[in-house]
Amino acid sequence: MKTDQSQSLFARAQQLIPGGVNSPVRACKSVGCDPLFVKKAAGSKIQDVDGNEFLDFVCSWGPMILGHNHPAVVEAIEKTLRDGTSFGAPCPLEVELAELVINALPSVEKVRFVSSGTEATMSAIRLARGYTGRNVVVKFDGCYHGHADSFLVKAGSGVITLGIPGSPGVPADIVKNTISIPYNNPEILEKTLRDTKLDIACVIIEPVAGNMGVVAPNPGFLQTLRTLTTELGIVLIFDEVITGLRLALGGAQEYYGVMPDLTCLGKIIGGGLPVGAYGGTRELMDTISPVGPVYQAGTLSGNPLAMAAGAATMRQLAQPGFYAALEEKSARFAQGMTMLAEKYLPGQTTLNRVGSMMTAFFTSGPVVDFDSAMQADTARYGQHFRQMQEQGIWLAPSQFEALFISAAQSEGELATALEKTECSFKKLAK
Numbered sequence: 001m002k003t004d005q006s007q008s009l010f011a012r013a014q015q016l017i018p019g020g021v022n023s024p025v026r027a028c029k030s031v032g033c034d035p036l037f038v039k040k041a042a043g044s045k046i047q048d049v050d051g052n053e054f055l056d057f058v059c060s061w062g063p064m065i066l067g068h069n070h071p072a073v074v075e076a077i078e079k080t081l082r083d084g085t086s087f088g089a090p091c092p093l094e095v096e097l098a099e100l101v102i103n104a105l106p107s108v109e110k111v112r113f114v115s116s117g118t119e120a121t122m123s124a125i126r127l128a129r130g131y132t133g134r135n136v137v138v139k140f141d142g143c144y145h146g147h148a149d150s151f152l153v154k155a156g157s158g159v160i161t162l163g164i165p166g167s168p169g170v171p172a173d174i175v176k177n178t179i180s181i182p183y184n185n186p187e188i189l190e191k192t193l194r195d196t197k198l199d200i201a202c203v204i205i206e207p208v209a210g211n212m213g214v215v216a217p218n219p220g221f222l223q224t225l226r227t228l229t230t231e232l233g234i235v236l237i238f239d240e241v242i243t244g245l246r247l248a249l250g251g252a253q254e255y256y257g258v259m260p261d262l263t264c265l266g267k268i269i270g271g272g273l274p275v276g277a278y279g280g281t282r283e284l285m286d287t288i289s290p291v292g293p294v295y296q297a298g299t300l301s302g303n304p305l306a307m308a309a310g311a312a313t314m315r316q317l318a319q320p321g322f323y324a325a326l327e328e329k330s331a332r333f334a335q336g337m338t339m340l341a342e343k344y345l346p347g348q349t350t351l352n353r354v355g356s357m358m359t360a361f362f363t364s365g366p367v368v369d370f371d372s373a374m375q376a377d378t379a380r381y382g383q384h385f386r387q388m389q390e391q392g393i394w395l396a397p398s399q400f401e402a403l404f405i406s407a408a409q410s411e412g413e414l415a416t417a418l419e420k421t422e423c424s425f426k427k428l429a430k
Ligand SMILES: *Cc1c(COP(=O)(O)O)cnc(C)c1O
Pocket: 116, 117, 118, 119, 121, 144, 145, 146, 147, 206, 210, 211, 239, 240, 241, 242, 266, 267, 276
């Protein structure tokens, strides 16, 4: 595989941009190579600056559920573009997308648009704190909620890890108000939430974790969380930045039938443009300015181009049978992966899948939380990543990320991806 152009761009980028990348997940350090620079993408394929073509399983880390440059999305952006790119005043497309979101997400009665998932989650916890008058945020080890200070708490092991700054620059004074507990552990959850000394405003969770690799909630875990938070008057926030519009049009809340008080959205909702959103009950959302006292604002929030891309994407997702087809394709692909893993790497892999998001962990498993995810053999994943890239398959450059199936991938392409996986697993088994 020729990589001259990427190499020369990466050398230049490293002089100009920290690590040569504008988001650290794009660096390929953990898989032992350098990032490829992308020239363009269409449908299921992504092409680098050296002309190599790849079948894309990253989907821009989630957003591109329709594949790249879907004609309906491109058309909506082009049409909107001619009338201007930003007004700093309300525009009709905001109302349109708000209506689509509220109709789709069962627990959302009002929604506020922002420009990233990070903005959505940081605004949601401010709202929860403002509404309850309490300070502490409970999160789960291995869940990612964007890069705001409050969430960068070292995913510590053990009971009730009281905030230790996970990054220099995050004041201890801020993270002392964050408690991180293990995913899928109802006993520690209940003990933590019932501790009245803790002053808990909210619990935030990825209803299916996607940022320690894919980890599904154990049966009943989300229900327990809902029951406890309701009883104790704690705001329950579902961070559906990945799962919203991914598992179903109504996200994980529809998929599992558990309703949060607040929902955070991002990724797919922008159809490839920068959009985030948070929404919930009318009562909670009317605590936000200008109706209520909790302040949150944004110069480019509700940007017309981004709203147009989001609305066009949601209309495609709303077509009958969309999610059933995606589920069928994903299930067949996962079945193929499982068979290959059992044949070549017996007892050494665990496939976690919910809908069109999945992770093949190189560990005997089961993988149910951060600690079990950390058992995975990352060197082996690195080798797998490089072997797949050589064969034209674009995977996330980390063991602890999701593989996404998109509507643009054909059955034939997925079968080809399984053939390449077989080649890679054979080599790994040696
Ligand atoms: C990606 C992600 C975020 C952050 O969104 P950005 O748009 O990258 O700021 C928050 N929560 C979850 C679950 C995510 O996967």
